[in-house]
Amino acid sequence: MNLDNIAIPLAAATPNPDELMAGTGFLVEISGHSYLTTAAHILTGALAQRDHWSSWSKEINIYDGHKNLLTRISLFTEKEGAQSPAFHYGRTTDDHHRLLDLIMLPLTDRQLKEIKSDRIPLPESLATSQIGDSLLLAGCPRDSWPQSTETEHTLIGASPDHLVLHIAPEAQEGSSGGPLLTRSGKLLGINYGADNPLAPGAGLALTAAFLRELPQSNDGYLECFTYEKPTN
Incomplete structure (x- = not known):
């Protein structure tokens, strides 16, 4: 796998139509199906992602490393007079309207021919790692966007359920949605931010195991989670 051809520069319109929220995506292939994977907050401009679809961007723009627009992809379809997400997403267990900071867009x-990036095959490219392991993050930092770079990080911890990985140093802004890789090129996680009070000073990445779960979700409800019955 060519690590130089994994990170995809992308952007989406914020609520201010004159601004674009820029970030990173990458492609995965699962059972013959291909998906664009990225962080949900690139599409909302918000710290917390919720299923209020009217506040989400309507499409995502894909660029090459020279800022040439390769394609625009719609994020919603019309279904029975309402907007329906064209992407897969996951709901959290503490608040059913709050979503994981992750989407997978079939x-x-x-579109694959237009994007021209390498795909990471799953589940065979999923990785495990230990505290102290050296990792690589492929991303498109704001200072050099849309050029992609690889930065070195160290795995320094994880959430108690091991669903969120903690890395040091924090990733640069613009690298949200980029793949966190082992030195051998295996996929460990998806970068999505920092500033978690439970892990001050650490960068945050969702475990790549979620990428097996999202395509199987039912309205965002994941089989790997146990949900309490909604009260409203």
């Missing part, structure tokens, strides 16, 4: 063959 791609057509035409």
Whole structure:
């Protein structure tokens, strides 16, 4: 796998139509199906992601490393007079309207040809790691966006449920949605931010195991989670 051809520069319109929220994405392939993977907050401009679809961007723009627009991909379809997400997402267990900072958008063959990036095959490319392991983050930092770079990080911890990984140093802004890789090129996580009070000073990445779960979700409810019955 060519690590130089994994990180995808992308952007989406914020509530201010004159601004774009820029970040990073990458492609995965699961059972013959291809998906664009990125952080949900690039599409909302918000710290917390919720299923208020009217506040989300309507499409995502994909660029090459020279800021040429390769394609625009719609994020919603019309279903029974309402917007329905064209992407897979996951709900959290503490608040059913709050979502994981992660989406997977199915791609057509035409879109794959337009994007021209390498796909990470799953589950065979999923990795495990230990505290202290050296990792690589492929991303498109704001200072050099849309150029992609690889930065070195160390795994320094994880949440108690091991669903959120803690890395040092923090990733640069613009690298949200980029893949966190082992030195051998295996996929460990998806970078999404920092500033978690439970892990001050650490960068945060969702475990890549979620990428097996999202395509199987039912309205965002994941089989790997146990949900209490909604009260409203």
